[in-house]
Amino acid sequence: MESEAVSVTDEREQRIKSVMSVVPQLTDGQLLWLEDAIRVFSNPCTCTVHSSDLLDDVAARGFGDALQIHHSFSAEPLSKDRFEYLLLKVLPLSHHTVSSAPRGNPGHDITIDGCKVSLKTQANREIRSDVIWISKFMELGKGRWTDNPGDLVGLRALFLAHLKQYARILSLRCLTRAPQWRYELVEIPKSLVKMAIHGELEMKLESRQYPKPGYCYVRNKKGEELYQLYFDGGTERKLQIKNLKKHHCTLHAAWEFVTHPV
Numbered sequence: 001m002e003s004e005a006v007s008v009t010d011e012r013e014q015r016i017k018s019v020m021s022v023v024p025q026l027t028d029g030q031l032l033w034l035e036d037a038i039r040v041f042s043n044p045c046t047c048t049v050h051s052s053d054l055l056d057d058v059a060a061r062g063f064g065d066a067l068q069i070h071h072s073f074s075a076e077p078l079s080k081d082r083f084e085y086l087l088l089k090v091l092p093l094s095h096h097t098v099s100s101a102p103r104g105n106p107g108h109d110i111t112i113d114g115c116k117v118s119l120k121t122q123a124n125r126e127i128r129s130d131v132i133w134i135s136k137f138m139e140l141g142k143g144r145w146t147d148n149p150g151d152l153v154g155l156r157a158l159f160l161a162h163l164k165q166y167a168r169i170l171s172l173r174c175l176t177r178a179p180q181w182r183y184e185l186v187e188i189p190k191s192l193v194k195m196a197i198h199g200e201l202e203m204k205l206e207s208r209q210y211p212k213p214g215y216c217y218v219r220n221k222k223g224e225e226l227y228q229l230y231f232d233g234g235t236e237r238k239l240q241i242k243n244l245k246k247h248h249c250t251l252h253a254a255w256e257f258v259t260h261p262v
Contacts, residue, residue: 033072033073036072036073037069037072039072039260040068040069040071040072040257040259041065041068043068043257043258043259043260044257045061045064045065045067045068045255045256045257046255046256046257047060047061047063047064047253047254047255048253048254048255049252049253050250050251050252050253050254051250051251051252052185052250052252052253054091054094054096054112054252055090055091055094055185055252055253056093056094058093058094059090059091059093059094060090060253060255062089062090062093063086063087063090063185063253063255064255064257066086066089066090067086067181067183067255067257068257068259070082071178071181071257071259072259075177075178077121077123077174077177078121078123078172078174078183079121080109080119080120080121083119083121083172084100084109084110084119087110087112087119088100088110091112096112096113097112097113097114098110098111098112098113099111101116106138106162106165107162107165107166108165108166112168115167115168116165116166116167116168117166117167117168117169117170118165118166118168118169118170119170119171119172120134120137120169120170120171120172120188121171121172121173121174122134122135122171122172122173122174123173123174125177127173127174127175129175129246130245130246130247131243131244131245131246132171132173132186132188132227132241132244132245132246132249133240133241133242133243133244134171134240134241134244135238135240136236136238136239136240137159137238137239137240137241138158138159138162138238138239139236139237139238139239140155140158140159140231140237140238140239141237142158143155143158145211145231145233145237146210146211146212147203147205147210147211147212148203149201149202149203149205149214151203151211152201152202152203152214152216152231153201155214155231155239156196156197156199156201156216156229159196159229159239160194160196160197163190163193163194166190167190168187168190169187169188169189169190169193170185170186170187170188170252171185171186171187171188172184172185173185173186178259179258179259179260180256180258181255181256181257181258181259182254182255182256183254183255183256184251184253184254184255185251185252185253185254186246186249186250186251186252187249187250187252188244188249189248189249189250192226192227192244192248192249193227193241195218195226196216196218196229198218199216199217199218199219199229200216200217200219201214201215201216202214202215202216202217204233207233209233209234210233211233211237212233213230213231213232213233213234214230214231214233215228215229215230215231216228216229216231225243226244226245226248227241227242227243227244227245228241228242228243229241229242230242
């Protein structure tokens with residue numbers, strides 16, 4: 001065990017020497033970017049792993065490091081494509097096998113240990129910690145959609161068919177922005193969103209939009225509302241999930257760190 005510890009220490013020292021040997025060769029511009037990255041790391045990132053079968057402490061810290069690096073170059077929350085890229089990089093640290101879906105795939109985004117996963121992000125400025133909103137869960141361009149309330153049955157069927165293409169739904173949420181960044185990784189139970197099959201449908205016939213927007217109100221057996229599907233009748237014809245209570249979901253991990261203004 002002692003020899004292994006020495007080996008790890010030697011390897012770390014060698015990596016540091018290798019990095020330092022490159023620094024004198026950097027241009028002034030490259031040094032500027034390197035200084036920005038180092039400045040970000042001067043503020044620690046608080047990382048908390050909750051009930052997660054995906055992230056252990058090592059992978060979660062790696063994800064937090066990447067979030068800090070991102071915000072040394074950007075004042076905008078992490079986008080979905082970067083979220084996917086980070087999972088591809090850090091999940092192998094937790095001994096998971098990960099691969100990306102083909103570009104433009106309408107179903108899952110990545111595969112983790114053979115399980116297909118859909119990825120979402122939320123970063124609206126009015127975000128609430130206790131309520132999840134997915135502004136574009138899927139596109140509804142091919143379904144029949146007019147001003148007939150019966151059309152919502154077919155649109156909901158498209159949603160339920162879409163769910164069959166993956167087994168898990170992960171959402172990366174940016175809760176607060178600079179200078180105090182807070183992120184969390186939440187899993188939305190697929191069993192919860194499948195409950196929409198029993199939801200109450202309502203088309204907003206008074207709307208001036210065409211096709212008419214509509215809702216699917218999903219409630220539990222006690223009649224308590226769990227969330228809403230919103231069929232957006234705008235030009236994008238997209239489906240949203242609104243007002244989903246976070247306490248029905250699984251919190252995998254959370255990160256918090258400070259960045260200084262540029």
